[in-house]
Amino acid sequence: MTNRAVLAEALIARTPWANATRAPLAGDASNRRYERLTDPDTGRTAVLMDAPPEKGEDVRPFVRVANYLRSQNLSAPEIYAEDAEFGFLLLEDLGDDLFARVLKKDPGKERELYEAATDVLVHLHAAPVLSVDSYDPALMTELAALAFTKYAQGILGTCDKDALDRFDHRFSEILHRETPGKRVVVQRDYHAENLIWLPGREGIARVGLLDFQCAMLGHPAYDLVSLLQDVRRDVPAGIEMRMIDRYISATGSDAHDFRTAYSVLGAQRNLRILGVFARLATEYGKPHYADMIPQTWAHLMRDLEHPALLPVADLLRAALPEPTPENLSRLKPQ
Numbered sequence: 001m002t003n004r005a006v007l008a009e010a011l012i013a014r015t016p017w018a019n020a021t022r023a024p025l026a027g028d029a030s031n032r033r034y035e036r037l038t039d040p041d042t043g044r045t046a047v048l049m050d051a052p053p054e055k056g057e058d059v060r061p062f063v064r065v066a067n068y069l070r071s072q073n074l075s076a077p078e079i080y081a082e083d084a085e086f087g088f089l090l091l092e093d094l095g096d097d098l099f100a101r102v103l104k105k106d107p108g109k110e111r112e113l114y115e116a117a118t119d120v121l122v123h124l125h126a127a128p129v130l131s132v133d134s135y136d137p138a139l140m141t142e143l144a145a146l147a148f149t150k151y152a153q154g155i156l157g158t159c160d161k162d163a164l165d166r167f168d169h170r171f172s173e174i175l176h177r178e179t180p181g182k183r184v185v186v187q188r189d190y191h192a193e194n195l196i197w198l199p200g201r202e203g204i205a206r207v208g209l210l211d212f213q214c215a216m217l218g219h220p221a222y223d224l225v226s227l228l229q230d231v232r233r234d235v236p237a238g239i240e241m242r243m244i245d246r247y248i249s250a251t252g253s254d255a256h257d258f259r260t261a262y263s264v265l266g267a268q269r270n271l272r273i274l275g276v277f278a279r280l281a282t283e284y285g286k287p288h289y290a291d292m293i294p295q296t297w298a299h300l301m302r303d304l305e306h307p308a309l310l311p312v313a314d315l316l317r318a319a320l321p322e323p324t325p326e327n328l329s330r331l332k333p334q
Helices: 003-013 060-071 099-105 107-125 137-144 146-156 161-178 221-228 237-251 255-283 287-303 307-319 325-329
Strands: 021-025 033-038 045-050 079-083 088-092 184-186 195-197 207-209 216-218
Touching: 003 045, 003 079, 003 088, 060 079, 099 107, 099 195, 107 184, 107 195, 107 207, 107 221, 107 237, 137 146, 137 161, 137 255, 146 161, 146 255, 146 307, 161 255, 161 307, 221 237, 221 255, 237 255, 255 287, 255 307, 287 307, 287 325
Parallel strands: none
Antiparallel strands: 021 033, 033 045, 045 088, 079 088, 184 216, 195 207
């Protein structure tokens, strides 16, 4: 038995799940591992998160943000037990009904689920904010630059430093100009594979929340972009437009300013994802992430059509290689 297995057993032994059976659950792009615990007598379940600190993981932000979201009457997992020093959490099990799975089985629920997820954002953005770091233009520009240093360089073998410098300057100016104003808690990975449908609950509580430990303060449009420009599933344009309208109507946002920020933040997010997926494929031995790059690229190209992004649109089209099958093959270790 490994040291981490012993530490996990020690935590579980202090809980009502001491005699539970354990089975692995699908993980994510991080170093975290998950198991489902099932009590043989009651059938109740819980989820064990194993987040090794020696691999850069830290459960404390998850706990802090989960408790904040629950304090706002949202369905983040309850924390049953924790060992922050060694990186273990025992969590409420919200089940397996990810939005992506529910919609694959029953596409007719699409509008209902996306309306519920949009309403969660309306509610959260009216709440008192949590004291977390700011997702500001400097950081957003730095992360968008991963499209040059990880994606383009992964394909071409080199990074166009001159183009990157021009992009950094111009894109930072765009973000400062087009995304000012109110800051809200943004979960940053708010999409169909991190949301769980809980129809037995009511209202905003029907949306179970996962993978929010990297929450920061950012523009209200950011999580709506995450939800509607989903690189893992194709959200119909009609749903996207209706949800943007729904959010603007519910919050009283200025429609022009919000839609502009939505496109600018969409470009930022999709540039970052290009770099992140390329890095996961080339440096972490996860080539399947390269297969989601064409969808990311399609979202980016659509965002770049917005007039606010004119100062960087042609630069990006020239500097970033298209995700052709040949180019994507260069991101996959042979």
